[in-house]
Amino acid sequence: MNFLTDTYVGMFHNEIKSFVYKQTRDRSLAEDIVHDIFLKARKNSVQLKDDKKAIAWLYQIARNTVIDYYRRKPRNFQLSGQDAVVEESNYVESNYNECAANCLKNLIPSLPEKYRVPFQLADVDNLSQTALAQKLGLSYSGVKSRVQRARKMLREKLNETLIIETDSYGNVIICKDR
Numbered sequence: 001m002n003f004l005t006d007t008y009v010g011m012f013h014n015e016i017k018s019f020v021y022k023q024t025r026d027r028s029l030a031e032d033i034v035h036d037i038f039l040k041a042r043k044n045s046v047q048l049k050d051d052k053k054a055i056a057w058l059y060q061i062a063r064n065t066v067i068d069y070y071r072r073k074p075r076n077f078q079l080s081g082q083d084a085v086v087e088e089s090n091y092v093e094s095n096y097n098e099c100a101a102n103c104l105k106n107l108i109p110s111l112p113e114k115y116r117v118p119f120q121l122a123d124v125d126n127l128s129q130t131a132l133a134q135k136l137g138l139s140y141s142g143v144k145s146r147v148q149r150a151r152k153m154l155r156e157k158l159n160e161t162l163i164i165e166t167d168s169y170g171n172v173i174i175c176k177d178r
Contacts (some may be wrong), residue, residue, distance in 0.1 A: 132147075
């Protein structure tokens with residue numbers, strides 16, 4: 001049976017949609033991503049050598065597509081004054097991610113310039129690490145290493161500043177001052 005026939009795709013549509021919804025918690029976004037998944041599957045069907053591995057292959061495309069969506073999603077850090085950390089009682093659940101982001105925004109300037117500049121360009125301005133390496137005149141592995149070290153430094157500083165707990169989707173559910 002050809003993996004990409006409408007009947008075969010239809011058999012897995014709801015299963016893949018459910019998987020994506022668990023990652024996004026947004027029905028319309030999940031539907032859009034599922035559409036992209038099946039487009040990619042049709043486009044790259046020549047890569048599938050064994051129809052018996054079709055569902056695993058489809059889940060791999062789904063995982064990668066969800067990851068790609070979150071990588072492309074713009075990261076907005078906005079801060080006004082010293083509001084980075086607000087008492088937990090003043091926060092509604094949807095603002096916990098913002099609490100952590102605001103604290104990070106305050107911590108970024110404290111990084112040594114050697115790490116702050118690559119981090120800022122890669123993670124805040126969404127410049128690819130390849131383009132970043134060219135822009136800074138560094139090797140790709142050098143840029144990658146600096147960004148990773150900056151992330152580690154920020155994670156350590158964030159853990160010193162806040163008590164943060166996340167759910168299984170990575171959403172902050174507790175954000176309070178240490």
